[in-house]
Amino acid sequence: MTGSYSLAPVLFSDVVGSTLMICISFGAVWYASRLRKADPSSVIWTYLMVLTVALAVFSLSRSVGHLVKHLLLFTGNAYIWQCFQPYTGAINSIAFIGVASVTLFFPKVQRINARILNDKMALEKATEDIKLLNHNLEALVEKRTSQLSLSEKKYRGIFEGSMDMIFVLDDQLNFQDINPSGLATLGYDSPSELVGSVSFGEIFFSSSDYEEFVEDLSVSGSIKDRECRIREKSGLEVLILLSVTGTMSEAAKRKSYIGIAKDVTARKRMERQLQQADRLASLGQTAAGVAHELNTPLGIILGYTQLLLRNCEEQNASHGDLQIIEKQAKNCRRIVQDLLKFARGSATQKSYVDLITCFDEVISLLGHQFEKEGITVETQFEQDLPKVFADGEKLKQVLVNLLVNAKQAISGNGTIVVIVKLGPDKHNILISVSDDGCGMSQKTLEKIFDPFFTTKPVGVGTGLGLSVSYGIIQAHGGCLQVESKEGVGTTFTISLPLTDESQKSAEESQTPTLQSECS
């Protein structure tokens, strides 16, 4: 390869190549910038951006130098090029070093990028874990809330549905909450009537009981199964079995008391009645024995007295004495017979009796006499009552006894109310005789049916009237109960069972035909 060769291809490649270098390098910068914008978080793209800029600077410095050189030489300004040439060469060298420096940084940048990516992944994983935990936490909270709600419902159900009185007291022993059964026991309609306005002490019947309760509670921290007498809203006495325990509220840091009370009034009453019935049964056996033993000698005394009277002239001085003996012997026999009536009941002649008719007779008989003494007898007889299989005369006797007792309990003017109605379960008839007299104490009530027990002066009564009435009602399969409050009055209540036929009659009495027959 020898000879003379034109340098035009060299010059051409230099000019065209320089121009292309500038254009393409700036194209690369443009794409690199777009790439960086598309994913600004990537350090690699940022690095590529810097690298392309460095290469563009290199291309620009070199290519512009070449083009300017050709332009200056072509235009005959070689001396200007002589001035610029060292600068372009130096700038080129700096551009090379710059590109090389940027390039050699790439591994470091990539390591940083890898670390960032790892950190990013770790962060994303941590975020996912937190999300999962959060989700689980939400589910857990939801589950616990549901359990809590169920538990709350369960305990609320126990509180609301309990047949016993459940209540909460604050540290000052004021009502904080009370269940419906408690409201019913105390006779209130809503908790707001009690909470904040009535203290626990106010419902105690006796202040000494309450003081004792507070003292014991403060000493032992709890009270278990204590019998207490409390007062209803209306003032009636209620006997309760009270248990109270103190708890410390975590939230309020205050002591509160939770109490459960059982209304044992009815149970206690029944127990008393059973005790009384047992006692009266025992007394009845004794009385029957005594009466039986006395009856025979009394009969002999009376018989011989009557024989002596028949043979004795009326003018004889002994005649009067014999009459007195006869009278007292008859009195004794009557008492003995009453005792027997109380003890085992005398022979009864039962038939279907219309109680209203029977009682009307008694009340019309005694009513006038009572009215003279300022006592009104009111009657509340339920219509269409069934007939009772009973001894009408004995029942009249019982009513007479009760009315006479009521009259004697009233000093001055008063009212006696006689109510006859069908029992709530339609298996019995309830007869009540109430007076607004002086009433009786608890002690008197306990002995009211005992034979010979009387509060009347000696000679006024034998103390057998109520005992006999009790015996008569017992003989009819019923029961005689008494409720009394001193200064308020007394109510005797008789419950007479209905036979099956009577019950049928009660059901049939709903028809208009029977109604008219009864009326």
Next chain:
Amino acid sequence: MPRIDLFTAFLKSLSNFRFAAILLIAGVGVLLDPIKAWALQSHGPPEGLYTHQMAHLLFAISMAVLAYWLETNGFTRERGWRLIQLSFLLFFLWNLVAFSGHFVEIRIPPGLIEGQQGDWDQRLQVGYDSFTAAYYFLKMDHLVAVPAILCLFLGIRNLYKQTLMKVARDK
């Protein structure tokens, strides 16, 4: 000895009056008679060329290192990075070409190029020496540089398109 101890020793030596006096006299002497001082050194014309050549070498080495690094770190699995790697290899080659061009340029006799500098009708007298013939081809280094920058452009464009697709996929 730790550095702090050396520094402490230097401060202690300054406190020595005799040592401080010698330092002061030497400093004043340099200021008063700079011709005798050898701190400044003259740089002749070849230095610029040597610097330029060293810059080419540095550029070439960096390109080679980066191309190797891309290969060993698995970047070249993607087409865009393969094009960029090719670009770096071409730039490496271009640096060798340019380096050789500069090397040859200063060794050919000036009379072998006929015509005025910058004229399009310049001619090169190629004899039997290999330098002149090589010079003719080495002067056309853009035949390597332009493909190198083009590969870089295409590689980055490819990465951009791939990224757009990935972003669209993620959305």
